[in-house]
Amino acid sequence: MNTFLRSFLLILNILLAVALLASNFLPYIDPASFWPAGFAGLTFPFLLVINLVFLPVWLLFRKKYWLLPLVAIVLSVSAIVKTWAFHPFNENSLEKSADSKxxxxxxxxxxxxxxxxxxxxxxxxxxxxxxxxxxxxxxxxxxxxxxxxxxxxxxxxxxxxxxxxxxxxxxxxxxxxxxxxxxxxxxxxxxxxxxxxxxxxxxxxxxxxxxxxxxxxxxxxxxxxxxxxxxxxxxxxxxxxxxxxxxxxxxxxxxxxxxxxxxxxxxxxxxxxxxxxxxxxxxxxxxxxxxxxxxxxxxxxxxxxxxxxxxxxxxxxxxxxxxxxxxxxxxxxxxxxxxxxxxxxxxxxxxxxxxxxxxxxx
Missing domain, CATH: 3.60.10.10 (Endonuclease/exonuclease/phosphatase)
Known part of the structure; x- marks a missing residue:
């Protein structure tokens, strides 16, 4: 049962890792010439989260398959930076200072x-x-x-x-x-x-x-x-x-x-x-x-x-x-x-x- 489950999860993770990379790189193609590229970026946040979930799953199975989602995530860093911003200390960032510019x-x-x-x-x-x-x-x-x-x-x-x-x-x-x-x-x-x-x-x-x-x-x-x-x-x-x-x-x-x-x-x-x-x-x-x-x-x-x-x-x-x-x-x-x-x-x-x-x- 464990072998079947691992095989199923591995195939699923391969498909999801490929889908994550596709959602990241397809937007470099003009959708006017290849229309599926227009949909790709819409799925990126969800595919990223799912691949993140696979990291602890493979650690639980004590398998090095965790490298698969990790590589896909690392190759998606540019898209991650565009999607999420992290500046937690900018709460009062709209208050203008005395700077006249x-x-x-x-x-x-x-x-x-x-x-x-x-x-x-x-x-x-x-x-x-x-x-x-x-x-x-x-x-x-x-x-x-x-x-x-x-x-x-x-x-x-x-x-x-x-x-x-x-x-x-x-x-x-x-x-x-x-x-x-x-x-x-x-x-x-x-x-x-x-x-x-x-x-x-x-x-x-x-x-x-x-x-x-x-x-x-x-x-x-x-x-x-x-x-x-x-x-x-x-x-x-x-x-x-x-x-x-x-x-x-x-x-x-x-x-x-x-x-x-x-x-x-x-x-x-x-x-x-x-x-x-x-x-x-x-x-x-x-x-x-x-x-x-x-x-x-x-x-x-x-x-x-x-x-x-x-x-x-x-x-x-x-x-x-x-x-x-x-x-x-x-x-x-x-x-x-x-x-x-x-x-x-x-x-x-x-x-x-x-x-x-x-x-x-x-």
Whole structure:
């Protein structure tokens, strides 16, 4: 019985070790040309934990098979560092010191400010306002932002400026309904906006994700370029989920393959904008992809991930589906110093905002 059990566990561990390595290295392949690579990184945290469990199992059996999961884990160190951050003593890392070069940045997917089926959910909108005021970020980037010019609805731009005291803002207005309902990406700042533009990057039906918001800001006497965005999501609906439950996966896979291709093109376009910037760059927003992914690797090349550098834990930014989903990021050029980073838990929010404290290097 023990021999059979050991043989079964050994075969299982070999398969899981290979799967862990695949989830680590497949994201180096563009999913537009090999679509299974787009799924790989999603499984990485779970495969890592399972391989860790095998270490004491083989020690219990007093077999050297523990080398198998250990080697797979060691070869996955780069992905582990991207997925987990460990800076336990950075609890007060967002408190600015007297250094005049420090500033804070927040990115937050507001899920259309609580607008659902063209009805404004006041409680959700109030939570967004309270989070923005509490964060007190010098630079605020909002994706899936909504505002309305109708007097019987909410003009969220004016409300945020009044509540948080922002002097400057720019809004992409990616989508308009009935002449007064506006959707897109918004940037608010206490620092002057020297130039801002919306750069087309495709077509999105959810009101955010049709353009990159690029703005040059004057921060403590230096110019910094901020690019905030939302990359295309899978936009799965109830019909997709029902089909999957009935084991009809073809429509779901087809939609995901299309998303991989579109997101890959957006990542390449964004990487080009980053390389062309004459100023230090901050890239932030909803990438709709995990740290172990082609999307993340393409965009983050040459940049610092604020959470990886100064955060703690998994940094979950999605409130549902999986506790391992970190898809919202703040990335910064190496000319900037990352001093702190946290995710903020917000009630009744699909996404959790990320806020970072940065400084211009002297």
């Amino acid at each position: 420090e500033f804070t940045v927040m990115t937050y997917n507001t899920s259309n400010m609580g607008l659902k089926y063209f009805t404004e959910e006041k409680a959700i909108r109030s939570n967004v306002y309270n989070t923005i005021v509490f964060g007190q970020a010098d630079i605020l980037c909002l994706q899936e932002f909504y505002t309305n010019d109708r007097p019987d609805y909410t003009h969220n731009i004016d409300s945020i400026r009044n509540k948080a005291g922002y002097e400057y803002h720019y809004f992409t207005k990616d989508k308009t309904h009935w002449d007064t309902w506006y959707y897109g990406i918004a940037l608010f700042s206490h620092h002057p906006i020297l130039k801002a533009t919306a750069i087309p990057c495709g077509v999105s039906t959810n009101g955010s994700g049709s353009s990159f918001l690029q703005a040059d800001l004057l921060v403590h006497g230096d110019t910094i370029r901020v690019i905030t965005l939302q990359l295309v999501s899978y936009m799965l609906n109830g019909g997709d989920m029902s089909a999957a439950k009935d084991l009809h996966f073809r429509p779901l896979i087809h939609k995901m393959k299309q998303t991989f291709t579109h997101r890959s093109a957006q990542a390449a376009q964004l990487a080009g904008l980053i390389q062309e910037s004459p100023f230090p760059v901050i890239v932030c927003g909803d990438f709709n992809d995990v740290p172990v992914s082609y999307t993340y690797r393409k965009i983050s090349s040459g940049l610092q991930d604020a959470f990886s550098r100064a955060g703690n834990g998994l940094g979950r930014t999605m409130s549902y589906i999986s506790p391992t989903l970190r898809i919202d990021y703040i990335l910064a050029s190496k000319q900037l110093q990352v001093l702190g980073c946290q995710t903020m838990r917000v009630a009744d929010s699909e996404h959790f905002p990320v806020i970072a404290r940065l400084s211009l290097k002297k």
